[in-house]
Amino acid sequence: MGKRILVTGGAGYIGSHTCKALAAEGFVPVTFDNLTLGDAARVRWGPLVEGDVRDAAAVAQAIADHDAAAVIHFAADAYVGESVADPARYYDNNVGGMIGLLAGMRRAGCTRIVFSSTCAVYGSPATLPIDEDTPAEPVNPYGRTKLICEQMLADHAAAYGIDYVALRYFNASGADLDGELGEDRDYEPHLIPRAMLHLLGRLPDFAVFGSDFPTPDGTAIRDYIHVADLAAAHLLALRRLLDGGEAAARVFNLGSGNGHSVAAVLAEIAAVSGRPLAAPRGGRRPGDPPQLVADVALARDALGFTARHSALRDIIASAWRWHAQTHGTPQTGHGDACAS
Ligand SMILES: NC(=O)c1ccc[n+]([C@@H]2O[C@H](COP(=O)([O-])OP(=O)(O)OC[C@H]3O[C@@H](n4cnc5c(N)ncnc54)[C@H](O)[C@@H]3O)[C@@H](O)[C@H]2O)c1
Ligand SMILES: O=c1ccn([C@@H]2O[C@H](COP(=O)(O)OP(=O)(O)O[C@H]3O[C@H](CO)[C@H](O)[C@H](O)[C@H]3O)[C@@H](O)[C@H]2O)c(=O)[nH]1
Numbered sequence: 001m002g003k004r005i006l007v008t009g010g011a012g013y014i015g016s017h018t019c020k021a022l023a024a025e026g027f028v029p030v031t032f033d034n035l036t037l038g039d040a041a042r043v044r045w046g047p048l049v050e051g052d053v054r055d056a057a058a059v060a061q062a063i064a065d066h067d068a069a070a071v072i073h074f075a076a077d078a079y080v081g082e083s084v085a086d087p088a089r090y091y092d093n094n095v096g097g098m099i100g101l102l103a104g105m106r107r108a109g110c111t112r113i114v115f116s117s118t119c120a121v122y123g124s125p126a127t128l129p130i131d132e133d134t135p136a137e138p139v140n141p142y143g144r145t146k147l148i149c150e151q152m153l154a155d156h157a158a159a160y161g162i163d164y165v166a167l168r169y170f171n172a173s174g175a176d177l178d179g180e181l182g183e184d185r186d187y188e189p190h191l192i193p194r195a196m197l198h199l200l201g202r203l204p205d206f207a208v209f210g211s212d213f214p215t216p217d218g219t220a221i222r223d224y225i226h227v228a229d230l231a232a233a234h235l236l237a238l239r240r241l242l243d244g245g246e247a248a249a250r251v252f253n254l255g256s257g258n259g260h261s262v263a264a265v266l267a268e269i270a271a272v273s274g275r276p277l278a279a280p281r282g283g284r285r286p287g288d289p290p291q292l293v294a295d296v297a298l299a300r301d302a303l304g305f306t307a308r309h310s311a312l313r314d315i316i317a318s319a320w321r322w323h324a325q326t327h328g329t330p331q332t333g334h335g336d337a338c339a340s
Pocket of ligand 1: 008009010011012013014015032033034035036037038039051052053054073074075076077078093097116117118119168169170171172173
């Protein structure tokens with residue numbers, strides 16, 4: 001049997017795709033998830049341990065029970081707007097989660113961890129593209145909690161010999177290329193699934209958040225990376241840890257290296273779905289930076305990472321296939337907002 005890897009948040013969007021990729025490469029993913037946002041039905045490639053990462057004893061027990069060789073840590077709260085409205089929740093779950101997890105790992109003698117960080121640690125950088133030397137100056141509590149977690153990892157590496165890789169993802173998007181998994185949340189804040197739910201009649205109120213950004217078409221620019229590429233990057237990071245040796249770097253951006261405006265994304269969704277999508281332009285969402293685009297040279301050079309599925313057309317096509325099959329035939333009733 002392959003090495004067992006504890007995957008916190010494995011019942012969530014990126015975690016479940018990564019569990020599938022781990023299993024495809026002979027690892028056994030052991031999902032450790034409290035199912036607050038995750039879905040047990042997505043845990044199909046290894047066992048599920050129901051538990052909370054803030055509970056160090058439960059983490060240690062899970063690592064010992066399954067003899068886990070490493071941890072991949074996805075479990076967190078990750079909505080920028082919610083973090084502004086309720087920062088205490090974010091410090092508790094994200095920072096408290098890292099405290100519990102690292103304590104549990106030390107107790108169980110597990111020293112390797114891949115961590116889900118975010119481009120939100122950069123805030124609103126003055127220059128693009130963003131490389132890892134760009135100052136980390138987060139502009140919302142979500143980004144601050146993730147930066148604190150990175151700092152905790154660095155301190156634990158220096159003091160206790162924890163070996164880690166922190167992956168700063170840009171915008172995770174798309175769906176499993178076999179159509180088995182996709183982005184599915186009770187409350188969905190992200191652009192691509194929201195636009196698709198709107199087209200499918202499941203989300204009446206859909207708008208473009210801000211059309212006065214200093215960008216060519218006035219809408220915000222993001223770097224979308226396919227979730228299959230993210231999953232593959234976790235495998236590369238994990239192998240780096242399992243192989244040991246001196247780390248050339250520990251913190252990596254993960255993006256496609258290309259920026260797309262909200263308007264461009266919506267145009268691509270209309271083209272792929274064959275349905276008109278005319279969204280009203282509303283005000284900006286608090287905390288949204290105008291442009292975030294990754295420089296991915298370090299991940300390429302040090303991890304061997306290449307984004308293979310992150311062309312905008314591929315992202316939208318996989319996401320639309322999954323949404324159309326999962327959320328069924330379109331319903332009427334979302335009114336004129338969807339008509340062009
Ligand atoms: N989605 C993105 O675009 C994006 C971008 C950058 C970083 N990230 C990071 O990637 C990770 C995964 O994001 P996602 O979009 O898959 O989120 P998700 O909400 O789909 O998955 C998170 C999972 O963690 C679980 N969880 C939350 N708190 C927990 C706790 N205390 N104990 C145990 N389980 C807990 C949830 O039940 C859920 O299954 C997060 O750490 C997020 O910050 C996501
Ligand atoms: O209904 C919507 C939803 C989103 N947007 C816009 O679409 C862009 C992308 O928004 P998402 O919510 O899809 O993604 P974010 O860039 O806000 O968030 C991503 O980047 C963040 C860091 O900035 C976090 O890491 C977060 O987890 C990750 O999903 C933003 O300009 C947003 O304002 C809309 O116009 N309408």
